[in-house]
Amino acid sequence: MSSIPLAQLTSLPTYASVSSTRLKSLYSDFTHQKHSNPSSYASNVEWWRHTLEAALLRGWLSESSTLSAVPDRLVLHAYGVAFADRFRVEGVGKPLSIPTVIFELCSSKSLIPLSDFMNASRPIYDPGWLPYRIASYIVGKPLWWALGQLGIVESNGAVFGDSGTTERWKKVRGDYVAVSLLESAAERILERQRQKSTGHLADSLYNVESFRAEFAECAHEGATLSSTDVKVVLKFLERDKGAIIVRGEVIKFVDEGTAQTSEVTPVDTGILALKTSIERLQAQVDTVQHRIDQLTQQISDALRQKRKEIAMTHLRARKQFEEVLKKRLSSMELLRSTLIRVETSAGDIEIMKAYESSTATLREVLAHPSLQREKIDETMDAMAAANADAREVQDAIQLGAEMAQADASVDDADLEAELQALVQQVEDEKAHARDQQLGVPELRTPTHTPTMEQPAPRSEQEKVPVPL
Template sequence: MMAAAPGPSTTADSLSSHSIFQSTSKARLQALYSDFARQKQSNPSAFHANVEWWRKTLEGLLDSGLLRGTVGDSESRLVLQADRSLLDCVKLDKIGKPLAIGTVINELRSNNTLLLLNEFMSSKVSVYDSGWLPYRIASFVVGRPLWWALEQVGIVGDEGILTSSSQTKETVWWGDYVSLPLVEKAADAVMSMQAMRMTGPADTLYTFEGFRRSFGPIFGESNHLLNDMDARVLVKYLERERKAMILDDQVVKFFDSSVALEDRVITTVDRGILELKSAILDLQHQIDAVQTKMDDYAKKAADALRQKRKILALGFLRSRKQLEDLLGKRLSSLSTLEGTMVSIETAAGDVQIMKTFESSTTTLRTILAHSSLQRENINQTMDALAEASQDAKEVDDAIRIGGNVALGVEISDEEIERELEALAKDVENSSDTLQTLEQLRPPSVLVETTDATDKVPLLSH
């Protein structure tokens, strides 16, 4: 069942309290709500400033949930429903409806801020590939003079969007639009959340419903379930633009950026792991539900006892006991399944480790097979290195000897030996001289002080 859009009065109250409206003066709001389409030619700066204000406003309102439409099975946070209901949603008291909202939508389409939902979902080309939209190709092919002529006869509109006889200028901008900045922001949040969960192969796999449930909190609500269309938009963006996952038969699998595109497939093993993961999650939910019922029966039994209704209290306790037995069985089954999951993830990890070993072995053998690492080459290289070292030593000796000759210095070993013996004799003579002087030093003279026990030696001069 599709959710109904919020009523005009409720939305008007919410808009008036939104920060972007509170920070904008009434005169400015009146200008923004006027038909400023003609300013594109007469005053381009003011025109683009107005469009930019509306871009931020529409994104802020959609992201905060104030422009919730009926796209999908619940409120959408990524897809803008642009039609007459949008005019009612952004209507302000004493100001009215925005007369240039169609112009704003078309401008945001022209710079890929807003993308038609059906084109976004069906395109095989990335949204970042310029020219992926039909009207952008047409605007490139058709020359500006011819385009101006077509505008004059009403074949194309002022906003640069091709029109048909079945659509009027007032409704040509109607449609469901993907907000690319909000999708990029949501995709970043999904990737960040997924990175924190990665502990094993099972953490890369989700059913489509599991994806909606697991990543609902990216909008700030812990128990939020992603809108069906929002989830499909996110999966399409992450698959096509980010190359981070694939969707195959309601199975979503995340991939590391290092995995080649041709290897990004969902195998039979992946589906088996996902079935086991889903069974574990179902059991956990059952256990939580049984525990909640047990707590409820215990509370009812206590209330019955306080009311002196012993038989009723016994009935509640009996029901609680039955649930306790059921809880024990479910916990046992959960323990078995979780043990199986651990074994599977261990085996998967071992496979990855063996692949790494194989790759490393191949790499090492490739390096060792290099011609420069063959034994003959190694021996030749080491011999050449020894010869080069010997040559370097001979060159160094020749340079040193040549330098001494150039300076007229000729040093012999005998001369050095004689100098060493003379130095030793000098040292010995110096020691004898010091000893003789010490023997010739006169004895010290003791001088008595006022204290008879203290005597100070007085050296004679």
């Protein structure tokens, strides 16, 4: 297993932002810092977690020996010192604390042994799922003492005691599932399924081959899942997310968290078989059509070169492929129409089940004692009697109010005269205030009858004094 080129390592975010001094510290044996310098220890473990996940996602840590094989992106293969050699840097060396990092990541469930993950019946999110967590929290100190006697831990809490690097690797070597990468891949797959689903039952059914073809390249951007990765994802989606049901070759997407209450029916199996047949026929149609296009091009080339016999041979072959294409298209159309009818019938079954359920619910509601005919009549009669009593009470209250108003009545004419006097008083006060503002003497109403002055005799009016 060769080292990862330095150019690739430095392209990782963790390497791009680290100094040479810091890198030497990360590559040193910091196992004994867990208690002497816990903050530095935790920081180093976290740095290596990001580094291992980034390198794994890029396919740099695969065990595959052939270039054509798809590298694992979710499963870390840690097999001894050779694994650490992958991270060798000139002038710094190889990291010495990878076994310690793997142990700590397993303790925090960032890494889970592949065999434990695939064979577990309980979800990985259950508290105390890992044996280490159970031991550390339930058994406690006596277990640490026993492990110290075996050389796995020291009494002061160091992970591997004084054992050398080779011995440490023997205790952690194996295959591990990277949980954070798995969770991210699962979320992308579920999102892709939600986007492509049109509500038809066939959209939720896959076999392993079609599942991988549909989702292997969307789980992580620029990364294709291997067959091992797909198995891990299927187990995670079924057991831990409850988003799919796997029965034999049938994979069925269900509403998240409902896998325990759902099932794969014979109808599902039949629909998947039809869907798979249609997909295969579609692939054959594409292949035949491509061959027809090639022959058409070859015919044109032969005619341009005036090679009539060759052109005729290609033409006969094209006719044969056209016949095959016609038959394949006819078969595919028949299968598609059959699939539509089956899906429609399956939908009708669900509708009838909904009708039956709603009918049973309605009958149960109607069977309630409060909705029986005698009880309804009794209730309505009681309501009518209560309303009549309420009207009698209201009438009695109204009559009493009218009588009380009659006893305390006041003459309306007196009230009207008093109101007019108050209005006149207000008007007088306003007029008095206005006169004072203008400085005009108050006008009084004359108490005598005015007399008109008699005009003088005409002769006296015509006398005009003449100046001397």
